[in-house]
Amino acid sequence: MRLFKVLVMLFMLSVSNAQSNEVLTFLNTLNENQLSKTILSFDNTSRETWHFLPGTMYKRHGIALYDLDETQKTHAFNLLKYHLSSTGYLKTKKIIELERYLGELSGKKVFRDPEKYYFAFYGNPKKDSLWSWSFEGHHISLNFTVSNEKISASPRFMGTNPAEIKEGPLKGQRVLxxxxxxxxxxxxxxxxxxxxxxxxxxxxxxxxxxxxxxxxxxxxxxxxxxxxxxxxxxxxxxxxxxxxxxxxxxxxxxxxxxxxxxxxxxxxxxxxxxxxxxxxxxxxxxxxxxxxxxxxxxxxxxxxxxxxxxxxxGDFGRDLIKEHYEKSDHHKQK
Structure with a gap:
């Protein structure tokens, strides 16, 4: 048990100023209607649900890329960039582009829509010490939980279809x-x-x-x-x-x-x-x-x-949340 606690503490890394700033910068670009879609209560049941199906097959919470203007999209992707490595960010972008490739290949551009990827926040990063966010769509589910500037990041799902592109200008590409x-x-x-x-x-x-x-x-x-x-x-x-x-x-x-x-x-x-x-x-x-x-x-x-x-x-920050409640004076008094 003691060793497990050590392991948990090792994994809980502080959120950098860049990460924190990008969260607030993105949220500050959203209008009231957009924020109502984006920020949900921390106890919303969708926080611990996820899927890797295309956006037209599985209803997701949060705000979609197609609901954002170009400036907002830039800040949204900066948010991803600062919560992933350059390798992770590149893989994520290429998986999204595969959706465009499949749409063009199949002719089903409505079904294969690279704009149907969603950002959702649970709790309010502007005022809450415990909150989380996710980025999800076809073949991507990235989940982050933050408590008092510590961060947890699972589950993490990625997929590619095709695994290897067999023809065209991207022939030979294998993202994973x-x-x-x-x-x-x-x-x-x-x-x-x-x-x-x-x-x-x-x-x-x-x-x-x-x-x-x-x-x-x-x-x-x-x-x-x-x-x-x-x-x-x-x-x-x-x-x-x-x-x-x-x-x-x-x-x-x-x-x-x-x-x-x-x-x-x-x-x-x-x-x-x-x-x-x-x-x-x-x-x-x-x-x-x-x-x-x-x-x-x-x-x-x-x-x-x-x-x-x-x-x-630790999926969906369960270990982090447990620590948060154990150390919170507010919750101890209840």
Whole structure:
């Protein structure tokens, strides 16, 4: 329990002035009607609901890009830029652009609309010490919780369709290539005995198992433990985990990885289902005591990726919120 508390504190990084300023700058550009769409109560049930379906298939709360003028959009994307790393921001922008690509390719521009991505705030950052915000649309769900200038950032979902563009001027583009290639490097580095421990199912799952659940528990303990990998393989696994954390600002990513390294690295499990051929359906997961990564590429003839990072106790800032209420004099008096 003490070790877990240390881990939690390591992950709660202070919000920078730039991040805080961008939040207020964006909100200050909105008129009264826009603010009524954007700022919801902290206890609104939609705060802990999310999905990765296209905007026309799943009703989202908050304000959409199409409701913002160009200046407001600039500040909205600055908000993302300051809460993500340059890598995470670039991936996010490319995923949005894939929606435009799919619209042009299919002719269904209303269904595939890159403007149907939503910003929602829960609680008021201008006056509340506890609040959160999300950015969500097709193949993106990013969730941030802030308490007294500490920040938590999960769940984080990204997806790409296609995983690899096969034709046109963007031919060869793979937005989430490192998350896939490093996993293949790891599984292909294994000997027969290691593979027997790692591959627990011959056919990949049709999607990530946790789907869009609000709260997740650890999955079955399948796969090989990190302590049973050789040093080269441990280095690949480390790179793979860090690739998921690279979505976050550098300091937050470093602190989260350091917490994993201190508390749980040896017992992390890497598990594989499906083919070890990149062109056929495959799935893997990385599971520790506190977190879960899932990756699935089975749809569209293994050319459609879904991946997610979940925190068993920290999704939607649950650990941060608990700490907030435990330390708040106002709540202690109730």
């Amino acid at each position: 290539n490192k998350e896939e290639d490093l996993a293949f490097e790891l599984i292909n580095s294994m000997g027969e005995e290691q593979r027997a421990k790692t591959i627990f199912k011959s056919i990949a799952f049709p999607d990530i198992l946790t789907s869009n659940k609000s709260k997740v528990a650890p999955l079955e303990n399948e796969g090989i433990k990190a302590k049973n990998l050789n040093e080269k393989q441990k280095a690949i696994l480390t790179k793979l985990i860090k690739e998921y954390l690279l979505t976050l600002p550098q300091e937050l990513a470093k602190e989260r990885y350091r917490a994993i390294q201190i508390a749980e690295f040896d017992d992390i499990r890497f598990a594989w289902a499906g083919s070890t051929d990149l062109t056929k359906g495959h799935y893997y997961r990385i599971q520790g005591d506190t977190f879960l990564i899932e990756f699935d590429n089975t749809q569209n003839n293994a050319n459609h990726v879904h991946l997610v990072w979940r925190e068993f106790n």
